[in-house]
Amino acid sequence: MSIFDQTKEKKVLSPQTFAHVVLRTNDIKPLRDFYVSFLGGRIAHENEFAAFITYDQEHHRIALLEVPNTKPRANTSCGLEHIAYSFSTLTDLLLAYRQRRSIGIEPFWCVNHGPTTSIYYKDPDGNAIETQVDNFATAEEADVFMKSKYFEENAIGVDFDPEEMIRRIEQGEKEDDLKKRTVKLKHVDGNTEHESWVGLTGLKPNRGDGQVQKPRTP
Template structure:
């Protein structure tokens, strides 16, 4: 079965305080490329935009927009999530993050994914993750030993996931979701 037609997620834009610092972070730490940048007139004056992408077919995946106040009481963006192509990639980014200007680095498993959470320089929470081939009921969040070799980490995660409620193969969960989304 195919994904739902009509809409698909494209990109996100976030307000930032120090646009150059944030652009440098997304380029240097997360390997985004600046695809465009410029200024538009906004209701309160000029705003600067930096468009970034990791995909040559997509002009922008994250847009950085100037104008975020220095102090805000609450950030309404819970997280920005990106899929890694392998456990090894996830582990390499974890090592890179430990040397970068980030805080709250937290490697966890959700049962159905292996994730590394952290905060960018302005406090936005980011998740890098790899899906697993199984599903467990959500929410689930368990600290994981990301330093294990990739095959051992995956085996550890599956052993743990099998103890959680709702464990089943991802293919079974997907078939159920496809049926539910068709109705």
Template sequence: MSQPEKFPHRPRPVVAPKLHHATFLTLKLHEMVAWYEQVCGLTPVFYSEAGAWLTNDEANHRVALVAHPAIKKAVDKPISHGHHHTAFEYGTFQQWLDNYSRLKEQGIEPFMSLDHGLTMSLYYADPEGNGVEIQVDNFGDWDASKEWTWGSREFAENPIGNFFDPDKVVAAAESGLTFAEIHEKAYAGEYIPENPPADILLPEAY
């Protein structure tokens, strides 16, 4: 008769940890600190020549930037395996749209914009070419968007979604369309850019 396992297989923690922060090795510390404040509202809790720990909420930090003398420039970063982007989420469509307009006025524009079905997302590249997604949940409710992502045929058939021109979204909002109407049109491909990106790779100009 076989003996019961002393420690049965447990594929996941009973209480899961929450995602807290992302850390980057950097060759452009001061430029990176300034960019993340401008784009994401992150400000230093600690800042020295060795690195910076930044936050935009009650956490002690959400992004850490480490400037180590051994760091080397990445080779073929856009097509190298590993981290693609870090995402930040706005609570409302109008906040998200206002931030897009504010950044555009300062000459910072996304390299691609996608309606994924679950979110509308603007993708920027930081000073070292790391992707930064600024998103808004299309359902306004994580339980609802999680259920849709899990069970919808649309997402299963097209998990990336459709590219959109954010200026067309701004114009649609100014014309009086609601967030729900704009999302529906964007996801249906009605706001496709004149020159949509060929793929979702990061830009190469870094």
């Protein structure tokens, strides 16, 4: 039997990796310059209507196409919500944040989702970009958390201040501790009810109220 006759499997063969994203635009040059700067990347190839950008061993990670009469992005339309890029450490995530700030690229949302600590940006066309670091050492641990009642109660996360995070790292706090999201639990001591923060997998909310967040849009 040929390997190509194996069509009765319940599960389709998964890809080896996610290769690239292609965005269309009505003004390619600002978008090209943004992504080269944002990703610390380089142009693999470009012409008057297309640009192929990479930042690693892949021939391109993002491609841009200038298409005439393309309309501006509408937040109310269906389609792609955001692109996400991962860093290996919290320090790297925050260093890239600082480097982007130095060239005028500011985030619009900084949030600890639980599975990840994430910083969101938008490109010149309004497309959202997430930069993140995993909060768990393994995918299995993240999977357990995502099936927990804590994630069910707040699957969006809690906001954090990246400058405060940098200050705490510089003072010697461990990354694993900074990535621990906390939840407010009620407990009774005698006849008195108290509220306390219990570390799980994210940060103590900088707002101090622990309220469930709604996703932010560019």
